[in-house]
Amino acid sequence: MASDVLLLNTPAIEIWPGRLLRARSNHDARLLARATQVLRRKRDGRYLAAVTPDGLHALLPDLQREPGFKAAQAALDHAHRTQRAGIERVAELPLSRLRERLDALGLDDGYSARVGLPLVAEPTRLALAGFDRYRRALWLLPQAARAWAHLRDAALRDGVVLEAISGYRSHDYQLGIFERKRARGQSVEEILTVNAAPGYSEHHSGRALDIGAPDEPPAEESFERTPAFDWLRRNAGAYGFVMSYPRDNPHGIVYEPWHWCWRDAAPAP
Ligand SMILES: [Zn+2]
Numbered sequence: 001m002a003s004d005v006l007l008l009n010t011p012a013i014e015i016w017p018g019r020l021l022r023a024r025s026n027h028d029a030r031l032l033a034r035a036t037q038v039l040r041r042k043r044d045g046r047y048l049a050a051v052t053p054d055g056l057h058a059l060l061p062d063l064q065r066e067p068g069f070k071a072a073q074a075a076l077d078h079a080h081r082t083q084r085a086g087i088e089r090v091a092e093l094p095l096s097r098l099r100e101r102l103d104a105l106g107l108d109d110g111y112s113a114r115v116g117l118p119l120v121a122e123p124t125r126l127a128l129a130g131f132d133r134y135r136r137a138l139w140l141l142p143q144a145a146r147a148w149a150h151l152r153d154a155a156l157r158d159g160v161v162l163e164a165i166s167g168y169r170s171h172d173y174q175l176g177i178f179e180r181k182r183a184r185g186q187s188v189e190e191i192l193t194v195n196a197a198p199g200y201s202e203h204h205s206g207r208a209l210d211i212g213a214p215d216e217p218p219a220e221e222s223f224e225r226t227p228a229f230d231w232l233r234r235n236a237g238a239y240g241f242v243m244s245y246p247r248d249n250p251h252g253i254v255y256e257p258w259h260w261c262w263r264d265a266a267p268a269p
Pocket of ligand 1: 203
C-alpha cells in the first residue's frame, strides 16, 4: 500500500484527504464530493471545512472562531508549499495544550513518575497505512507505515496473515473518553483502571500498532498462541518493530502481545 496519502495534523484539527470521508448531510455531500481535503475537529470528529479547487468552504457558522482554525490554515498553506517543493518532513506537535488539559482533568503530577512513561507527542503528518479490521483508515508515521507494509507482506509470503486492529490515536480522542466518564461521575483513578492516561500511549506517536489475526478476538492475551504472534516474535525485529509491553514490564502495564511499536531511528533529513 502506497503511503503517499497524508493526514495533516494540528493540535485541535486534523486535515483529512477528502475521498476517505463520508458525507453526513446533503449539504456536506455536494461539497465533499469535490473536496480534496476536509478539516475535522479532533475532539468529536465534526467536519469543519472543505477544501475544493476553488477554495475553502466552511461547514459550520463561526469557522473563524473555531479553536485551532488558524493553526490548521497555516498547516494547509505549509503543506501546499512543501508539496510543490517536494519536501516531506515530519515534526512533532508541542505538548503544551495536552499539559493544560491534563491539569484541567486533575491527573496528578505523580502519574508520569509512577508508571515511568513520558508524555508522547503527536506527529505533524501521518500516512495512510491501509485499513484496519473495522475498515477504518489506519494512520501511522510515514516511516512506520512503510515498515508495516513490509512486515505484513513478509508475513504473507510465509503464509501468515497479520491484521491491523488500530494505529494512531490522538490526544483528543483519549481525552474525550476521560471527559465523558468524568461527566458521568467516575473518578480519574477509576477510569485509569480501564483506560490509558491521555498523552502516555505510544499510539499518539503514530509508531505503535495493535496487531491481530483473522477470526481472533482483538487485544486478548490469547493472541500469543496464534501463528501470527509466533511469526512476529521471530521476525518483527528485523523490520524495526518491538513488543512494548512484555510480561512483567517495568511500567506495570498488563502484558500486551498484540501491541508493537516501530522503533527505528528516523533517517537523517
Ligand atoms: Zn496498543
